[in-house]
Amino acid sequence: MWWKTKQQFNFPLTPAATWIKNELMKKNNKASIQNPSIHEKTLIEQIIERTNEHNLNNVTRTKAYQVFYMKHPEIHWAFLAHMVSRNGGWNMTDLKGDFLSRLLGDIERNSFFDFLERANWLIFHDAYPQLLLYEESLKRGSSLFYLLPLFNISTFIEPVWNYFWKYQDSFVLTAGLIINEQNYIETRLVQNSFYKNEVIGTLEFLLQDVLSLNHILFPYVFEGGVNLAGRTVHQFENLNERILIGKKLYTILFRNKDQLKKTIEWAASNPHTGSRKDYWPHLFNHVKEMAPGKILLPRLDSCQLLPGAPRIFSPRLEFAWKNKGHVSEDVGDWYHDWRILSYISDSDEVINRGIQSEYCATLEKLELAAAAKKVLSVLD
Numbered sequence: 001m002w003w004k005t006k007q008q009f010n011f012p013l014t015p016a017a018t019w020i021k022n023e024l025m026k027k028n029n030k031a032s033i034q035n036p037s038i039h040e041k042t043l044i045e046q047i048i049e050r051t052n053e054h055n056l057n058n059v060t061r062t063k064a065y066q067v068f069y070m071k072h073p074e075i076h077w078a079f080l081a082h083m084v085s086r087n088g089g090w091n092m093t094d095l096k097g098d099f100l101s102r103l104l105g106d107i108e109r110n111s112f113f114d115f116l117e118r119a120n121w122l123i124f125h126d127a128y129p130q131l132l133l134y135e136e137s138l139k140r141g142s143s144l145f146y147l148l149p150l151f152n153i154s155t156f157i158e159p160v161w162n163y164f165w166k167y168q169d170s171f172v173l174t175a176g177l178i179i180n181e182q183n184y185i186e187t188r189l190v191q192n193s194f195y196k197n198e199v200i201g202t203l204e205f206l207l208q209d210v211l212s213l214n215h216i217l218f219p220y221v222f223e224g225g226v227n228l229a230g231r232t233v234h235q236f237e238n239l240n241e242r243i244l245i246g247k248k249l250y251t252i253l254f255r256n257k258d259q260l261k262k263t264i265e266w267a268a269s270n271p272h273t274g275s276r277k278d279y280w281p282h283l284f285n286h287v288k289e290m291a292p293g294k295i296l297l298p299r300l301d302s303c304q305l306l307p308g309a310p311r312i313f314s315p316r317l318e319f320a321w322k323n324k325g326h327v328s329e330d331v332g333d334w335y336h337d338w339r340i341l342s343y344i345s346d347s348d349e350v351i352n353r354g355i356q357s358e359y360c361a362t363l364e365k366l367e368l369a370a371a372a373k374k375v376l377s378v379l380d
Helices: 015-026 038-054 058-071 076-094 106-140 145-151 157-167 170-190 193-206 239-254 257-269 338-343 356-379
Strands: 215-222 225-232
Touching (some): 058 106, 106 193, 145 157, 170 193
16 A cells, blocks of 8 residues: 555644545445435436536547636646646547657557546546536535535545535645546556556556657747646556646646746637647647658757758547547445545645756657667668
8 A cells, every 4th residue: 555655644634634534534435325316316417418428539528627627717626637638638649640650559559549548538537527516516505515426436535525615725626636536547547457468568668758658748828939847757557656746737737826827828729639739830730741651850959840841740639549438337436544635735845847858858869769660660
């Protein structure tokens, strides 16, 4: 368990975490409501229908998070989810773009897409009903979070929402949602035997600095152009690291209010398509500019194209991948121990938001790797 291997968590718990712990100790697992009324059943059906409607693909999910945040900016997690989901879409289309299409075979690329898509689908499937239930609670002027167990949502999250309803603490809610969603995908995806054997082992290699899948980018408007903030992800397979990086990404996105405003401005002006052209059209294009079969030559210098060089192909999601059907699996409640609440603590850590130089260097390495792979395949 995480608390047996990690020593950095300090006790006692924060006041917020203690409040949530006490509420968790009172609860009988999934016993909040046994016989919902007709009106409650109707509401549940409507929420499930709306969730399924928006859970078709990465583009529809990403837009749904954004629309919700614009209506309810107090729910910081929704905008964090929107921006991270954009990155998920870019990673999906990278698999059909100029570089990874040369480095990976069809089977590998399909497996990676399935992994990314499943993670994106699972989190939305679990989180979006929570957002809609909050929205309905606002309309009615009373908390409806007692209905959460009827959506097979963890016992853990109900007191987190109740705490937010009472104290309006956006950080506590965001931290709670990060904890919940990362634990939710842990058993359903990361520890799933198929993905663990067929993807995670390979992913551990691919997520090194040679490739681009380990950067989470937050574009923002700056002096007439677009700059990038963000963070590099390491050890995706480690639950503790995923929770900590989620909190760091939240800090990067929300601590600097001026930069947050510029990120929101960029997102509002650039609908998510899945193509990296969304943030850097000078470097990427969603149509191929290079002739098929042509040997890939270096064309990048500090994220600028060499004179006359074609832009990097980065397709729109709708043309890269078809919608994929998913089946929900109830593997039980992940929550078992209140010590997970140690993650609900703010940090004064100064986090370097700059990632642009690192990302540009990664693109150049990725291009060289793709060019070398192509040359080798020609020689073979």
